[in-house]
Amino acid sequence: MAGIFSLKKRRNEIIGILVIAWAIFSLLALVDGAAGVVGEVAADFYTFFLGEAALTLPILFVLLGLKFITGPDINKIKIAGFFLAYFSSLTIFHLSQGFQDSFASGLLGAGGGVIGGTTAHIFETVFGSLGSRIILLSLTLVGLLLLFDVFLTDFVSYLFSATSGLFSNFKEILAKISPSVLLAQLKKIISSQDNAESSSDSEENDESAIAKNPVLTPEENNDSGKEEAKKFEEDSSDKPEAKVDPKDDFFEENPRDIGLSDGEKAEDEENSTDKNWQELIEVDQEEEGYQIPPLELLEEDDINSEGGEDKSDLLEKTLDNFGVDADVVETRKGPTLTRYEVQPETGVKVNKIVNLSDDIALSLAAKDVRIEAPIPGKSALGIEVPNQGASLVRLKGVLESSDFKEGDEDELLIGLGRAIEGSPVVADLAEMPHLLIAGATGSGKSVCINSVITSLLFQHSPEDLKLLLIDPKKVELVNFKELPHLFSPVVTDCKKAASTLKLVVEEMEKRYEKFAESGTRGIESYNEQAEEELPYIIVVIDELSDLMMVAANEVESSICRLAQMSRAAGIHLVIATQRPSVDVITGLIKANIPSRIAFAVSSNTDSRTILDESGAEKLLGDGDMLYYPVGAKKPYRVQGSFINNEEVNRVTFFINQQTDPEFFIDEDEFDDLTLEELEDEEDELLEDAIELVVEYRASISMLQRRLHIGHSRAARLIDNMEEMGVVGPYNGPKPREVLISEDELDKFLSDEQE
Ligand SMILES: Nc1ncnc2c1ncn2[C@@H]1O[C@H](COP(=O)(O)OP(=O)(O)OP(=O)(O)O)[C@@H](O)[C@H]1O
Numbered sequence: 001m002a003g004i005f006s007l008k009k010r011r012n013e014i015i016g017i018l019v020i021a022w023a024i025f026s027l028l029a030l031v032d033g034a035a036g037v038v039g040e041v042a043a044d045f046y047t048f049f050l051g052e053a054a055l056t057l058p059i060l061f062v063l064l065g066l067k068f069i070t071g072p073d074i075n076k077i078k079i080a081g082f083f084l085a086y087f088s089s090l091t092i093f094h095l096s097q098g099f100q101d102s103f104a105s106g107l108l109g110a111g112g113g114v115i116g117g118t119t120a121h122i123f124e125t126v127f128g129s130l131g132s133r134i135i136l137l138s139l140t141l142v143g144l145l146l147l148f149d150v151f152l153t154d155f156v157s158y159l160f161s162a163t164s165g166l167f168s169n170f171k172e173i174l175a176k177i178s179p180s181v182l183l184a185q186l187k188k189i190i191s192s193q194d195n196a197e198s199s200s201d202s203e204e205n206d207e208s209a210i211a212k213n214p215v216l217t218p219e220e221n222n223d224s225g226k227e228e229a230k231k232f233e234e235d236s237s238d239k240p241e242a243k244v245d246p247k248d249d250f251f252e253e254n255p256r257d258i259g260l261s262d263g264e265k266a267e268d269e270e271n272s273t274d275k276n277w278q279e280l281i282e283v284d285q286e287e288e289g290y291q292i293p294p295l296e297l298l299e300e301d302d303i304n305s306e307g308g309e310d311k312s313d314l315l316e317k318t319l320d321n322f323g324v325d326a327d328v329v330e331t332r333k334g335p336t337l338t339r340y341e342v343q344p345e346t347g348v349k350v351n352k353i354v355n356l357s358d359d360i361a362l363s364l365a366a367k368d369v370r371i372e373a374p375i376p377g378k379s380a381l382g383i384e385v386p387n388q389g390a391s392l393v394r395l396k397g398v399l400e401s402s403d404f405k406e407g408d409e410d411e412l413l414i415g416l417g418r419a420i421e422g423s424p425v426v427a428d429l430a431e432m433p434h435l436l437i438a439g440a441t442g443s444g445k446s447v448c449i450n451s452v453i454t455s456l457l458f459q460h461s462p463e464d465l466k467l468l469l470i471d472p473k474k475v476e477l478v479n480f481k482e483l484p485h486l487f488s489p490v491v492t493d494c495k496k497a498a499s500t501l502k503l504v505v506e507e508m509e510k511r512y513e514k515f516a517e518s519g520t521r522g523i524e525s526y527n528e529q530a531e532e533e534l535p536y537i538i539v540v541i542d543e544l545s546d547l548m549m550v551a552a553n554e555v556e557s558s559i560c561r562l563a564q565m566s567r568a569a570g571i572h573l574v575i576a577t578q579r580p581s582v583d584v585i586t587g588l589i590k591a592n593i594p595s596r597i598a599f600a601v602s603s604n605t606d607s608r609t610i611l612d613e614s615g616a617e618k619l620l621g622d623g624d625m626l627y628y629p630v631g632a633k634k635p636y637r638v639q640g641s642f643i644n645n646e647e648v649n650r651v652t653f654f655i656n657q658q659t660d661p662e663f664f665i666d667e668d669e670f671d672d673l674t675l676e677e678l679e680d681e682e683d684e685l686l687e688d689a690i691e692l693v694v695e696y697r698a699s700i701s702m703l704q705r706r707l708h709i710g711h712s713r714a715a716r717l718i719d720n721m722e723e724m725g726v727v728g729p730y731n732g733p734k735p736r737e738v739l740i741s742e743d744e745l746d747k748f749l750s751d752e753q754e
Contacts, residue, residue, distance in 0.1 A: 016068030023061030051113030081146025301397025432595035433567035439599025444623035472546035494550035501558035523570030563592035594630035666710035698736040
């Protein structure tokens with residue numbers, strides 16, 4: 001991977017230098033005419049199309065060259081913005097020359113040349129002279145906003161702040177020459193007596209104003225003023241400093257009823273955003289190879305450890321009112337909930353307390369109360385009460401925990417959130433080995449999936465992790481669409497999703513063959529000895545029900561095959577659905593995906609479908625989850641990690657700067673993929689591939705590079721060649737043997753054609 005990045009950087013630098021050289025050459029050609037025949041042709045070409053505006057080209061070339069050298073972060077929108085602004089201003093330039101015939105003058109290379117002349121002519125004919133200028137000016141502005149990725153409001157407020165000094169000076173000057181001031185000056189001169197009186201009045205007024213406002217000049221105040229000043233100082237020193245972080249204000253003022261509202265989350269996103277972060281997030285150009293994104297790209301954790309009041313006494317009293325004799329023996333306060341561990345006196349039935357959950361909620365003025373009865377391993381019940389003023393659990397804080405930091409490369413750690421008492425919950429997807437996430441709409445599934453994917457991006461390079469993202473809703477996983485970690489382009493079509501899942505099954509089968517042939521038992525041991533390591537593949541399905549509606553049988557059978565066998569092959573599934581019904585989470589799927597997360601659901605039937613027990617209907621929403629990993633006796637209550645779109649964008653931007661998407665499967669193959677076409681068909685590249693293998697060696701990566709195809713297509717070509725007798729069988733860590741020589745090749749190919 002290191003090679004790929006340094007190669008790409010070198011290529012960009014070379015292009016950058018050449019473009020700048022061309023800029024200087026073009027300038028010479030345009031200004032001096034001393035650039036030989038090529039310069040003459042180039043200058044004629046530029047002036048024909050751009051007229052006098054051709055002189056802007058060398059500047060643009062220099063900027064382009066520098067962009068290549070410093071690392072391009074050019075996207076399609078910025079390019080569109082540039083062209084819009086450039087051509088609109090070119091047209092304005094042409095119009096401003098006042099030609100009789102815009103078109104003809106453009107043809108002669110005057111003004112904005114053929115381009116400027118033609119657009120000016122079209123605009124003038126359609127909108128008239130003044131109308132064209134208004135429209136073109138607005139288009140230039142729109143282009144500039146797109147190019148510099150700023151909002152009009154920000155731009156205007158910037159202009160205001162930049163010019164406010166100017167305005168205030170202007171106001172001062174105006175104030176000085178206003179008629180009333182001039183009149184006053186005149187009066188002053190005419191009546192010195194009146195003037196003296198009025199001046200002494202105003203002094204008195206000023207003094208009393210200062211006395212009333214000790215903050216202004218306390219040292220000049222009279223005694224009572226001084227006292228007030230002192231009092232003010234004392235008051236303000238008692239007060240904490242004004243909070244500049246709007247999030248703090250939120251936590252102070254908003255009891256969790258619960259979490260942030262959508263508007264507030266949007267505001268959080270807005271506040272969290274340094275608008276110019278794309279200048280800030282720089283990959284270290286000096287370093288070779290792929291750089292894992294730094295955790296600094298995420299928002300700081302902001303756990304409110306103080307929280308609301310301790311309600312133990314009120315809880316004991318409430319239980320007592322209902323005839324239950326019990327003591328609160330321990331209180332555990334977490335970011336969003338407090339768990340009161342309650343020990344009932346002997347003889348009190350557990351169910352009696354469980355049935356009181358609504359009454360307890362009412363008495364404690366809580367939205368909902370969940371009771372864990374009993375707490376495993378303790379002779380106590382857990383009564384979980386939502387906090388007033390809950391905290392947002394940020395992904396960064398969870399990932400900063402030592403469990404995550406010390407993870408090794410065979411692990412697929414995900415920062416799920418924080419447990420009730422606030423400790424970070426980090427899980428290993430490799431151990432799970434698959435995860436089912438279900439919950440009502442708006443309960444926190446997508447945020448959870450974003451946290452899962454982002455966690456993985458903080459550990460693995462595109463070389464050792466591939467993500468198959470299936471997003472039938474088309475909007476949930478869009479932020480990841482340019483990642484170099486992708487197995488294929490993000491799949492939004494349900495039929496294609498079913499076919500792509502089949503490809504993953506094929507890949508799994510191939511991996512098993514490789515393990516068998518190399519005498520290894522799974523991806524870890526295989527990678528230890530293999531020349532080409534296999535990446536982990538994580539399949540993320542954002543909405544299973546959409547897939548099940550289109551191709552229930554295919555999807556179910558692929559999921560089950562993968563779920564049963566893919567752990568050793570390094571393939572893991574993360575499947576989410578908002579419809580926890582038995583036609584979506586079928587018995588088979590459920591039996592094969594043992595680790596589950598339930599977010600808030602509307603009924604205990606839904607909760608049972610997901611977890612085989614009730615409880616999820618008591619969850620609070622906003623990322624509140626029951627996490628039931630394989631092997632656990634009971635689900636754990638966890639507050640899910642929160643990550644906003646802005647944070648995801650920063651992380652993906654950091655990664656995408658380093659390399660282009662490198663799909664695991666071939667993009668053309670992906671484009672052609674439908675259910676029927678998955679059957680074996682001869683690859684049109686087979687003959688080229690055979691020639692390459694005979695000339696060089698039987699290597700999948702060599703074919704990928706030379707034919708610009710994905711891993712699975714190259715692997716399939718090698719398999720075809722094995723069937724045809726071109727190469728020998730898989731040979732462990734060594735390359736396969738090539739069975740025909742270059743001399744035999746022509747005859748072999750013509751025999752095959754016949
Ligand atoms: N971990 C969290 N902490 C705080 N708030 C959260 C958390 N997760 C989700 N939320 C809040 O809940 C809202 C909905 O979350 P999300 O989009 O993940 O729901 P969803 O279950 O995917 O919904 P849908 O099924 O409709 O897509 C978020 O916009 C956010 O305001």
